[in-house]
Amino acid sequence: GEDVEQSLFLSVREGDSSVINCTYTDSSSTYLYWYKQEPGAGLQLLTYIFSNMDMKQDQRLTVLLNKKDKHLSLRIADTQTGDSAIYFCAEASSGYSTLTFGKGTMLLVSP
Amino acid sequence: GAVVSQHPSRVICKSGTSVKIECRSLDFQATTMFWYRQFPKKSLMLMATSNEGSKATYEQGVEKDKFLINHASLTLSTLTVTSAHPEDSSFYICSATGTGQETQYFGPGTRLLVL
Numbered sequence: 001g002e003d004v005e006q007s008l009f010l011s012v013r014e015g016d017s018s019v020i021n022c023t024y025t026d027s028s029s030t031y032l033y034w035y036k037q038e039p040g041a042g043l044q045l046l047t048y049i050f051s052n053m054d055m056k057q058d059q060r061l062t063v064l065l066n067k068k069d070k071h072l073s074l075r076i077a078d079t080q081t082g083d084s085a086i087y088f089c090a091e092a093s094s095g096y097s098t099l100t101f102g103k104g105t106m107l108l109v110s111p
Numbered sequence: 112g113a114v115v116s117q118h119p120s121r122v123i124c125k126s127g128t129s130v131k132i133e134c135r136s137l138d139f140q141a142t143t144m145f146w147y148r149q150f151p152k153k154s155l156m157l158m159a160t161s162n163e164g165s166k167a168t169y170e171q172g173v174e175k176d177k178f179l180i181n182h183a184s185l186t187l188s189t190l191t192v193t194s195a196h197p198e199d200s201s202f203y204i205c206s207a208t209g210t211g212q213e214t215q216y217f218g219p220g221t222r223l224l225v226l
Contacts, residue, residue: 033214042117042204043155043217088154092214098145099215103154 006089006102013110018076020105022089025070029091032065034074037086037104046074046087076107084109114138115207117218124195125226132190132221134205140185141207145215146178149202161188185209195225 003025012018024032030051035043049056049063049072056063062075076083086104114137124130134144143162147155159175161167161182169175177199179191188207192199202222206215 031214035217040220040222042115042219043206045214045216048214098157098160101154 004089004091004100004102006087006105008103009106009108011108011110012079014079014081016079018079018083018107018109020074020076020087020089020107022072022074022102023070024072024089024091024100026091026093026100027070028093029070031092032063032072033090033092033099034061034063035088035090037088039085043088079107079109081109081111083107113212113216115141115205115216115218117205117221119221120219121222121224123224123226126196127194129191129193130195130223132192132203132205132223134188134190134207134218136186136207136209136216139207139212140209141188142185142209143207144182144188145206145208146180146188146190147204147206149204149220155204158190192223195223197225199223200225 005023033048034046036046037043047058060077064073086106088104089102090099092099116135118133146158149155157170158173159167159169159180161180163182163185167180182188202220204220206217208215
């Protein structure tokens with residue numbers, strides 16, 4: 001089946017930039033998403049990108065997509081302690097079809 | 112917009128009892144709702160997909176007689192865990208989407224503990 005891979009853990013200092021990487025295998029992926037999950041909570045949609053885009057920026061968040069290599073990244077500028085959470089990469093072949101999730105990257109931001 | 116709620120947020124029950132979890136879309140019509148299960152430090156596992164007014168489609172390995180899903184209206188889906196056992200203890204998350212939505216929107220999750 002289709003697969004989405006992420007590194008499991010990232011630790012950064014407050015104020016630094018964080019880059020979370022994700023690779024996927026489905027060449028028919030149309031939508032790629034980043035979700036944030038805080039402890040004991042559901043998933044919050046952070047941002048998404050269509051497969052015909054290379055980059056999307058939304059305030060402190062920048063998503064880069066390399067469709068050829070099937071590589072997606074999320075950059076968080078000026079990372080804050082409140083950004084500490086688990087970040088999930090997900091892909092779908094249409095906007096509301098079945099999502100395939102990565103296992104999540106735990107981001108720990110230290111003061 | 113695109114708010115999804117779940118109730119209850121956490122529930123503790125005795126082994127052998129049934130538990131119902133509600134998922135509501137508050138500000139849009141959810142033509143499709145999804146139920147996920149999340150184990151500690153694991154990704155989300157899709158359990159089933161339900162379209163309003165239709166029977167749910169269960170993923171392989173998910174017992175449909177144990178996890179009853181009803182999606183009777185465009186704003187409400189329920190998951191009933193029947194004859195719950197300790198191994199059913201988990202974090203259950205629903206999501207919803209509808210016409211014109213660009214993704215699934217997730218509820219806050221329900222923590223189930225079966226003693």
